Amino acid sequence: MIEHVLPVPPAALFIVGALLIPLLKGQLRKIFLLFIPIVAFVNLLYLPQGTYWTYHFVGFDLIFGRVDSTSLPFGYIFVIMAFLGALYAIHVKESSEHIAAFILVGASLGAVFAGDYLSLYLFLAIMTVSSAFLVFSRRRKSATDAGFRYLIFHFFGGSLLLAGIILYYISTGNLYFGLLEGNELYLYLILIGFLVKAAVPPFHTWLTDAYPEGTATGSVFLSAFTTKTGVYLLVRAFPGTEILIWLGAIMAVYGVVYAVIENDGRKLLAYSIISQVGYMVAAAGLGTQMAINGAIAHALCHILYKALLFMGPGAVLQVTGREKLTELGGLFKAMPVTFWLFMVGGVSISGVPFFNGFVSKTMIIASAGLQGEAVVYVLLLLASVGTFLHTCLKLPYYMFFATDRGIKAEEPPRNMLMSMGLTAFLCLFIGIYPAILYNILPYPVDFVPYTTEKVVEKIALLSFTLLGFWLLKDKIAGQPTISLDTDWFYRKAGPAFMWFCRNPASVFASWKDLAYAKICFAFILLFRHNSPELLLTAEKRVIQSRERRQLASRQPAPLDSLTIGFSIFMFTFIVALFLLLLVFGKLVP
Amino acid sequence: MNISQHFPILVIITLFTGAYLAPLAGLWKRKLCYPLAVLSALLSFLFSVVILLSVLEHGIIRYHVGGWEPPWGIELLVDPLSAFMALIVSFIGLLAVVYSKDYIAGEIPDKKLPAYYSLLQLIIGGMLGALMTGDLFNLFVMTEIFSISAYALVSIAQKKGSLIASYNYLILASVGTTFILFSTGFIYMVTGSLNMVDISQRLSALESPWVMYNGLILLVIGFAIKSALFPLHTWLPDAHSIAPSPVSVLLSALVIKVGAYSIIRSVFTVFGPGLLEQSGVVTIPVTWMASLGILLGSIYAITQTDIKRMLAYSSVAHIGYILLGIGLASTASMTGGIFHILNHALGKACLFFCAGAVLHKTGIRNVEEYTGLAGKMPITMIAFTLAAISLVGIPPTSGFMSKFxxxxxxYQESWIFLAVILLGSLLSAVFYFRVINLIYFGEPEHKSGVREQGAEIGGVVHRQPTTDNRREAPLTMLIPIIILALGSTLFGILVHIPLSVVEPAVKLLLGM
Amino acid sequence: MNPVVIRTVTRILVPFIQLFGFYIIVHGPVSPGGGFQGGVVVGASMILLALAYGAHEAESKVSHHVRIAMDSLGSLAYAGIGLLGIAAGGLFLQYNIIPLPLPPARVNGIMIFLIGVAIGVHIMALVLSLFLHTTEETEKDD
Known part of the structure; x- marks a missing residue:
């Protein structure tokens, strides 16, 4: 029976599901929210590899289901994450947030399974809009602004991508999305489009800007999908591209540096995403079978532990309404379960053995070592230390211990704890039993994470970091300031652009009208006495009796007055032009 | 003889008859005007559907009015492009007539209802006439008919500034019609014919191209004023924003498109693509002006606070897209440009209808006051969102396909135009998403303090869906809105339906 | 100036002007002129009346409602004659095939005459309306 219904396109399942959410109320909706991801997961299990759902669409071939060993792992983890996120957010009563989240999941699945550029662009655009709606859901000024910047930034990236797609289409005549090689312009445009999605510096500012502004539950969804879709796209189209190795390595360290000095808990985690995605980008750049495996494995693990990490401060925000580290502290007594579950995420991201970060991160670092990229190897190792420092030590220390500020708190709602518990279990399970992860990777894995050498090396490294933190913990306390990042430019660019629109452009327009009006005024004076009597009477009546009142009560708006003058000026101008043409037409045979 | 053969003339005559029946009905019972107007608009819509199907099946329809053969008599010439446009015009015209019932009751005095419905049918009939005709002078006459109706309709509500807006529109558009008349006379003087097909044959026999260019330039400038090509757009923002909303729809979605259609006709049918290839005397300036219009129209729209003015400036940008596609004169760009006529008509009509519904129910014109309207008018606002997304050009809406x-x-012409199109989309995203953001997530000003506190405590503001203050517009207004929103979304997926008409039209125009 | 002279002259002239106007309309099919020209002449006679006796006089002779009715009926008659062509199996405005028991030339003549009358009725109301509306001192805000 079930074989006849399934498989259906995973994206359709979520997007149609999202549209049904507003129709449901109360308990039924909660069940529905959890039911959709479960159905989707079963659906994926029934989805054999191959290419499905190809449509011939006005001269373009759309492929909605390219299921292979690269896209399938992303599909699994996205669906699992949708379940965990839905569970975490199930208490939220606003349907708009659930709808945006489910559409985001659906579009991400669509993008991952898309086999051509047109449907890929379609899903990326939907992702952009739905993510922005998740940020808007916070309903406060800063969130609105951040969401807006997010939207514009991604539309900008999308425009470059679209330009690349069009160039690609013109030069190749098809829209098939696959490996890209060569030295064409479209290659770079598409690469930049993907780099924006993957938040590679200097295109990363949307991430640290928007993610901390999401709602407690929305950020969990945000953290999982967009950047990992970006990683998938890079793995798919640009494996082995030299520049990605360096971008990734720099990104890993860059994210760590900013995370260490960051004060907002979730912004710190956002920087940490950049750092972790750096590993994946670097691995995609390395391009060996092991590195690609590592990139995908790390993306999968990252989604889990990063979601867990976002759930922690999210729960704190939900309960206390605070998110700055300098305003938090001493919550351990009130929220011990939250703390321990958060710590599972913390140790996972740091790559402590027997947690899932270890089994994937070591794979990437090892493949960098095997390639002989010594500098990259060191940079990635360094970033791993920094990650341990800020996520596993600094963040929980200042949030749950440090100075007790006497904040009233309690454990978050049960569904949040359940979701965190489940995520923590998955982190631990994959860490202890990595074969389940390795089996779904595209290439055969002959990598053994648990060798004595690797475990000892890691533990030694982490122990030293722990020691260092203990000695210096007061020095790296978050400062209640905003650290200066490249987002300064575009935070300023927005207002500057609006200023440009309001001032020079409008002034230009009004100045133009004024100039025309002056010329035309003279023109009217010249011909006033020759005007036919009737026109004068009619004009007098219309303009004087009625419009005088209207004019008196009208706001002076530079843009909309004076157009009569403009029109008459244009008339004379064009007639003059025409006469000139006529004369030249006669002169020049 | 088959009755369907007469549909090209009947589609026009139905509306003109309706237009003259309206004042008569007004003398007897004013309530009759509305059903009569709906009936005639519906009939002409049905006729247009049949015409389109018949054109696709049997090719170009020629109809000799009065049995006089061209070039002496007036010929109606219906090719895929005019049938396509006629369907758009009669459909959106029908919706505008339907929408008028409840909207216009509060807007204009009861005494003027017959005049209003009469003018409404005249403007639609005039546009259909301009689309159907194959005669240059007739085109001028029809252009005058719908333009004069438009001037009157802009000022019919007699609100603040409506006379100034109408007067500005009248002056500038009359300059345009004067140019068209000059050019018609000029062409007649040179060729001795007024029939478009006949003219194009006689023109190709002319020796001096300058004679031809003079006629063409005047004609295109005249129609460029009608279609509000930048920098001849200055009449548009006032007229489109001050007119009653159904009239704004007609002006913004249709009238300027008919201007664009007339440019296509004059460039490709009267003069023919073959003659133009020697020189880009018209197409190059049109292309550049259209590009400027895309950018500056969007920038001006960003600065607007009045929703209808914002939409009006957005129309300046979108007419830029259409004329850019036409000016580039390649198969892909013409397909995009003509397809965009449909998309912009659907999207902008929907947006103006939504703005009208909001204005009707709440009296809000200012964009800043749109905060939280999604709770009050959910269906209208969802329609607004869909249409806006279509106009920004986000897939899977129809706007994306035409921009694609x-x-x-x-890009086949120059990367600059590609950049202009993408940048224009980005700019239009700025002002449309500003409104969408306010609609769904905006906080009313006076409650901001309370809300802010709520946000601080909970992280999420749990806002109960407010069912008590839902105030959707009446059904006659809501149904056109829903139809248009669905249309602008569905045609993004069912692209093959409009393309099956657009593609033959483009092939015919480019002489392939 | 004494309006008596003007009024008397007007009273004498108006019937002749109108007669001339009707003549132009009726004689349209065979000589220069026709509905439009004749209609303008008749309309002008009413304008003369309005100039001499005031707008209200003309208004009372041919009221707003009558003008609207004439205006609409004239146009509708024109369209109706055009549609007769279709009804008779020809093209729009192709009136030579309308089945009347007369030779085609006569049918044409009759139809052109009828069209002339229709246009004439339309135009005479229109010309007077235009004049009366543009000279209205203040717009009635009712």
Whole structure:
């Protein structure tokens, strides 16, 4: 029976599901929210590899289901994450947030399974809009602004991508999305489009800007999908591209540096995403079978532990309404379960053995070592230390211990704890039993994470970091300031652009009208006495009796007055032009 | 003889008859005007559907009015492009008539209802006439008919500034019609004919191209004023924003498109693509002005606070897309440009209808006051969102597909035009998403303090859906809105339906 | 100036002007002129009346409602004659095939005459309306 219904396109399942959410109320909706991801997961299990759902669409071939060993792992983890996120957010009563989240999941699945550029662009655009709606859901000024910047930034990236797609289409005549090689312009445009999605510096500012502004539950969804879709796209189209190795390595360290000095808990985690995605980008750049495996494995693990990490401060925000580290502290007594579950995420991201970060991160670092990229190897190792420092030590220390500020708190709602518990279990399970992860990777894995050498090396490294933190913990306390990042430019660019629109452009327009009006005024004076009597009477009546009142009560708006003058000026101008043409037409045979 | 053969003339005559029946009905019972107007608009819509199907099946329809053979008599010439446009015009015209019932009751005095419905049918009939005719002078006459109706309709509500807006529109558009008349006379003087097909044959026999260019330039400038091509757009923002909303729809979605159609006709049918290839005397300036219009129209729209003015400036940008596609004159760009006529008509009509519904129910014109309207008028606001997304050009809406074709055609000419199209989309995203953001997530000003506190405590503001203050517009207004929103979304997926008409039209125009 | 002279002259002239106007309309099919020209002449006679006796006089002779009715009926008659062509199996405005028991030339003549009358009725109301509306001192805000 079930074989006849399934498989259906995973994206359709979520997007149609999202549209049904507003129709449901109360308990039924909660069940529905959890039911959709479960159905989707079963659906994926029934989805054999191959290419499905190809449509011939006005001269373009759309492929909605390219299921292979690269896209399938992303599909699994996205669906699992949708379940965990839905569970975490199930208490939220606003349907708009659930709808945006489910559409985001659906579009991400669509993008991952898309086999051509047109449907890929379609899903990326939907992702952009739905993510922005998740940020808007916070309903406060800063969130609105951040969401807006997010939207514009991604539309900008999308425009470059679209330009690349069009160039690609013109030069190749098809829209098939696959490996890209060569030295064409479209290659770079598409690469930049993907780099924006993957938040590679200097295109990363949307991430640290928007993610901390999401709602407690929305950020969990945000953290999982967009950047990992970006990683998938890079793995798919640009494996082995030299520049990605360096971008990734720099990104890993860059994210760590900013995370260490960051004060907002979730912004710190956002920087940490950049750092972790750096590993994946670097691995995609390395391009060996092991590195690609590592990139995908790390993306999968990252989604889990990063979601867990976002759930922690999210729960704190939900309960206390605070998110700055300098305003938090001493919550351990009130929220011990939250703390321990958060710590599972913390140790996972740091790559402590027997947690899932270890089994994937070591794979990437090892493949960098095997390639002989010594500098990259060191940079990635360094970033791993920094990650341990800020996520596993600094963040929980200042949030749950440090100075007790006497904040009233309690454990978050049960569904949040359940979701965190489940995520923590998955982190631990994959860490202890990595074969389940390795089996779904595209290439055969002959990598053994648990060798004595690797475990000892890691533990030694982490122990030293722990020691260092203990000695210096007061020095790296978050400062209640905003650290200066490249987002300064575009935070300023927005207002500057609006200023440009309001001032020079409008002034230009009004100045133009004024100039025309002056010329035309003279023109009217010249011909006033020759005007036919009737026109004068009619004009007098219309303009004087009625419009005088209207004019008196009208706001002076530079843009909309004076157009009569403009029109008459244009008339004379064009007639003059025409006469000139006529004369030249006669002169020049 | 088959009755369907007469549909090209009947589609026009139905509306003109309706237009003259309205004042008569007004003398007897004013309530009759509305059903009569709906009936005649519906009939002409049905006729247009049949015409389109018949054109697709049997090719071009020629109809000799009065049995006089061209070039002496007036010929109606219906090719895929005019049938396509006629369907758009009669459909959106029908919706505008339907929408008028409840909207216009509060807007204009009861005494003027017959005049209003009469003018409404005249403007639609005039546009259909301009689309159907194959005669240059007749085109001028029909252009005058719908333009004069438009001037009157802009000022019919007699609100603040409506006379100034109408007067500005009248002056500038009359300059345009004067040019068209000059050019018609000029062409008649040179060729001795007024029939478009006949003229194009006689023109190709002319020796001096300058004679031809003079006629063409005047004609295109005249129609460029009608279609509000930048920098001849200055009449548009006032007229489109001050007119009653159904009239704004007609002006913004249809009238300027008919201007664009007339440019296509004069450039490709009267003069023919073969003659133009020697020189880009018209197409190059049109292309550049259209590009400027896309950018500056969007920038001006960003600065607006009045929703209808914002939409009006957005129309300046979108007419830029259409004329850019036409000016580039390649297959892909023409397909995109003509397809965009449909998309912009659907999207902008929907947006103006939504703005009208909001104005009707709440009296809000200012964008800043749109905060939280999603709770009050959910259906209208969802429609607004869909239409806005279509106009920004986000897939899977129809606006994306036309911009995609346009972009392909633009890049074949120059990367600058591609950049302009993408940048224009980005700019339009700025002002449309500003409104969408306010609609769904905006906080009313006076409650901001309370809300802010709520946000601080909970992280999420749990706002109960407010069912008590839902105030959707009446059904006659809501149904056109829903139809248009669905249309602008569905045609993004069912692209093959409009393309099956657009593609033969483009092939015919480019002489392939 | 004494309006008596003007009024007397007007009273004498108006019937002749109108007669001339009707003549132009009726004689349209065979000589220069026709509905439009004749209609303008008749309309002008009413304008003369309005100039001499005031707008209200003309208004009372041919009221707003009558003008609207004439205006609409004239146009509708024109369209109706055009549609007769279709009804008779020809093209729009192709009136030579309308089945009347007369030779085609006569049918044409009759139809052109009828069209002339229709246009004439339309135009005479229109010309007077235009004049009366543009000279209205203040717009009635009712």
């Amino acid at each position: 074709y346009l972009a392909i055609g633009a």
